[in-house]
Amino acid sequence: MKFNFAIAQINPKLGDLKENLKKHIDVIQQAKESLAEIVVFPELSLSGYCLRDLTMEVAIEKDDKFFNPIFKLSNNIDIVFGFVEKGKDKKIYNSAMYISNGKIVHVHRKIYLPTHGMFEELRFMSRGSEVKAFETRFGKVTILICRDFFHPSLLFLAYAQDTDFVIVPSNMPLRGLNGQRPGIQETVEKAADTYVNFFAHFVVYVNRVGFDDGLGFYGGSFIESPSGAKSASADLLKEQLKVGVVDTEDIYRKRQIFPLSREEDLNIVYKNLEKIMEER
Amino acid sequence: MIEIPNLNYNLVRKFIVEFIKEEVFSNNFKNGVIGISGGIDSALVSYLAVEALGNKNVYGLIMPYKLSSKASAEDAVMISKTLKINYEIIDISDISDSYFKLIPDIEKLRIGNFLSRIRMSILFDKARENDAIVLGSSNKSELMLGYSTWYGDMAAGIYPIGDLYKTQVFEISRHMRIPDKIVEKEPTADLWPGQRDEDELGATYKELDQIMYQYIDERKTEEEIVSLGFNKKTVLNALRRIYGTQFKRTPPPTAKFSSRTLGIDFLYPHDIGK
Numbered sequence: 001m002k003f004n005f006a007i008a009q010i011n012p013k014l015g016d017l018k019e020n021l022k023k024h025i026d027v028i029q030q031a032k033e034s035l036a037e038i039v040v041f042p043e044l045s046l047s048g049y050c051l052r053d054l055t056m057e058v059a060i061e062k063d064d065k066f067f068n069p070i071f072k073l074s075n076n077i078d079i080v081f082g083f084v085e086k087g088k089d090k091k092i093y094n095s096a097m098y099i100s101n102g103k104i105v106h107v108h109r110k111i112y113l114p115t116h117g118m119f120e121e122l123r124f125m126s127r128g129s130e131v132k133a134f135e136t137r138f139g140k141v142t143i144l145i146c147r148d149f150f151h152p153s154l155l156f157l158a159y160a161q162d163t164d165f166v167i168v169p170s171n172m173p174l175r176g177l178n179g180q181r182p183g184i185q186e187t188v189e190k191a192a193d194t195y196v197n198f199f200a201h202f203v204v205y206v207n208r209v210g211f212d213d214g215l216g217f218y219g220g221s222f223i224e225s226p227s228g229a230k231s232a233s234a235d236l237l238k239e240q241l242k243v244g245v246v247d248t249e250d251i252y253r254k255r256q257i258f259p260l261s262r263e264e265d266l267n268i269v270y271k272n273l274e275k276i277m278e279e280r
Numbered sequence: 281m282i283e284i285p286n287l288n289y290n291l292v293r294k295f296i297v298e299f300i301k302e303e304v305f306s307n308n309f310k311n312g313v314i315g316i317s318g319g320i321d322s323a324l325v326s327y328l329a330v331e332a333l334g335n336k337n338v339y340g341l342i343m344p345y346k347l348s349s350k351a352s353a354e355d356a357v358m359i360s361k362t363l364k365i366n367y368e369i370i371d372i373s374d375i376s377d378s379y380f381k382l383i384p385d386i387e388k389l390r391i392g393n394f395l396s397r398i399r400m401s402i403l404f405d406k407a408r409e410n411d412a413i414v415l416g417s418s419n420k421s422e423l424m425l426g427y428s429t430w431y432g433d434m435a436a437g438i439y440p441i442g443d444l445y446k447t448q449v450f451e452i453s454r455h456m457r458i459p460d461k462i463v464e465k466e467p468t469a470d471l472w473p474g475q476r477d478e479d480e481l482g483a484t485y486k487e488l489d490q491i492m493y494q495y496i497d498e499r500k501t502e503e504e505i506v507s508l509g510f511n512k513k514t515v516l517n518a519l520r521r522i523y524g525t526q527f528k529r530t531p532p533p534t535a536k537f538s539s540r541t542l543g544i545d546f547l548y549p550h551d552i553g554k
Contacts, residue, residue, distance in 0.1 A: 013306075014551045052547040177292050178285045211302045213550045216295060236291075237298050 003138065005246045006036035009221045009234040011210030014048035015058055021046065021069060024081060027241055028073045034243045038078040038138065042208035042221075043110075043146050043169040044094065046083040050212035055124040059086035062097060062107050071102045078105075078136060080143065082169045084125070085109065091126040096143050096169045098134070106134040108143035112151055118173065118215060131157040139164030139248055146170040149191065149205070159199040160266055164251050166195070170207040174218040182236070185220050192224050200226040200254040200261060202246065209237050226254035282508055284493045287448060289455040293328070296440050300332035303438045304413050306554035311412035315403050315433070316340040316367070317470060318355035321417040323462045324453050325440055329415055330363050339410050340367035343399045345376060352470050355462060362459070368406075372398050392471030396432030404435070413437035421446040421485060424492055425518065426525020427477070434528060445489040481521075483514045491518045 008027045012020045024041065031039040043049070047058045060066055062085055070079060078100040085095035085107065094110040109128025113121035131154050133140040142158035142165070149155070149168045158166050176183020192203045202225055209219040222233040223244045232244025255261055304312055312329045316322045329338045340363075342356040353369065360367035376398055380386055407414045416436025420443050422428045441449060446467065453463045467477040467485065478484050491510055494500040495518070502519060506512045531543040540546045 011302075014549055014554055016553050050549045050551070052549050054548060054552065174295065177287050177295065179288060182291070211299055211551070214299075216299060237294060 001138065001248045002245055003038070004034065004036040004243050005204065005223055005232065006031040006034060006039040006241060006243045007204065007206045007221045007223060007232055007234060008039055008041045008045075009206065009209055009219050009238070009240045009242070010041060010045060011208060011217075011239050012042075012045055012048045014212050015051060015054040016048075017046055017058055017060075017066070020048070021066070025069055025073065028070070028077065028079060030241050031243070032073070032077050034241070036077060036243050038136075039080070039241075040167055040204055040206045041079075041081040041169060042206050042217075043082040043096065043171040044084065045081045045169065045208070048212055049171040049208075049217070050215060051084065052120070052124065055084055055092060059084040059092050061086045061088070062095070062104060067097075071099060074099045074102055078138075080167055080169065082145070087126075092124065093128055094121060094125050094145060095128070096145055096167075098136070098141065098143065098167075100136065105136060106132060106141075106143065108132070108145060110145035110148060111154065112147045114147045131161075133158055133161035133163045136165075138246075139251070141165045141167055143167045143169070146172060149188070152195075155195050155199060156269075159201065159261070160264075160269075162261070163199075163201050164248060165202045165204060166199075167204045168206065170205060171217055172207050173215040182218050182220075185218055185236075188220075189222075192222070193228060196224050196226050196228060197258075198260060200251055200258065202226065202251070209239055225250040282490060282494065284445060284447060284489055287451070289452045292444070292448075292452060293331075293456065296328050297332045300329055300415065300438070300440050302554075303551075304333060306551070307413065309411060309413050311337045311339060311410050312415040313339045313341060313403055313407045313410060313412040314415045314417065315399055316342050316356040316359055317417075318342075318349075318352035318359070318462070319465065319467065319470070320449055320453055320458070320462055321419055321441065322356075323359045323458050324449055324456070325415050325417045326359055326363055326365065327453075327456050327458055328440055330365060335364045336366070337412075338363070338365040339406060339412060340365050341399075341403055341406055342367060342369045343372050343402060344369070345371075345395050346373040347473055348470050349473065355465075358459070359462065366410075370402055372402070388472050392469065392475075393429045393432055395471055396429035400429075400432050400435045407437070415440055416442070418442055419444050419446050419449050421489055421492065423529065424496060425481065425488065425521040426528050427481060427521070428528075430528045445492065446485040447489045482517055483511075487511075487514055488518050491515050492522070495519065495522070 080098050082096045085093040095107050097107045098105040111128045115122035133142045140163050142163040174182045196203050204223050206221045207219055208217045219236050223231045232242040234240040234242045314326050340360045344353040403414050414437045416439045419441050428434045468475050494505045505515050534541050534543055536544050
């Protein structure tokens, strides 16, 4: 199956839900005009990143009517966006929602919330605990948010569920300006190269741009196929909507040429992990 | 000894230009005000500001004191003219002397700090007049060593070059083709005749930057840095300056007794709604 996949590298306003909602609507309309069948926004695309005490104020339940304008646009296009989720369990999560045809298909809650150096997510939000591959009309999708992507264990869980697309909304701040490209971009792209090669799924990495309190998010969003080819890539530091053609045959081909998933024995993983956990 | 890694100055330039644009525009301003001394730091910020905001939206303030070097003010004018920015020369001798004459035998450091704070007052007033943000010229070396005046030249709306060590300021300035005359000049705060940064700091920027890079960026310990071949005295001098001036880099402590207190747990971001 071939289809147009859009990645929306935007710069949200910090804590301004209404303005950001407007921007989402504009960008979704542009994506539709480009005949995209799915559009992915960055992490916390509706709220911005360095929220600190604003976190509580911008948290919304996943079925809040605030989202209605986005739901209404989701008839011909699937949409993934990030928001601060006010959980029914009265906890706050850093979440990304996948919607299609006016309905929530899945909400991923970020599992690994970085809390060190410039990051302080666990101070304001709770951890999610599930990696779930869910069915969409394009195949199985797993969402991982930003830091989740640096934990290969989570990518393995996606792989173990035969994921076709790992979608990674991100807010990755720039650091490392010694080389041709930002150091952090190298880290992300090396990880993606490795994951697509061994797990044979697409990686759709959507980073934001702009600055929150001096943290500059570098952009550089991309769609990478299991062959390592990039069907879309956005520039550094610029707001951009990019649309790439994605062919799911790439997954099939890769899994036949390099049949790691056929060899994979989850029983071995499970038993070893069980033993490791017992001995810890 | 280990050099600081070379930066990709094209990318650094682009990054800082985007930063200035966003900070100025998202705060609903169009303009930036810069105190231009004739030295390299304010020249660099002026060049970056013109790229970000356009020359018509940059205001340079040249504020000599009677003991400031004439060459500094001339260089500041040259930078302003080269960049075709709006500029104004305001001599701060009278306003400063009306205070100094009240204090017989005032020491040099007090004079220097006072001049710096007078310039700060004028800059912020001009920012108001011109609907602008004050673009600070502090670099990472002076901020980390605390080699600047608290609420004086440290006062600014944003620090565009606050993460560049002085030696990197030289490199990016060459990359941006800032005139050699400015780049090759001896670094000085020019608060009194003959003042030289490196005399006061007791070491060269090159050495101090390498030590700070090892300590701050690479998180090496004092012993590890000395074992890399740096002079122990210079390492201790740098670390003492960093620790001794931390108060300048943090908001003043508040005696907390309420449930939410400025600087402690009233944690709204600076860029709220931006």
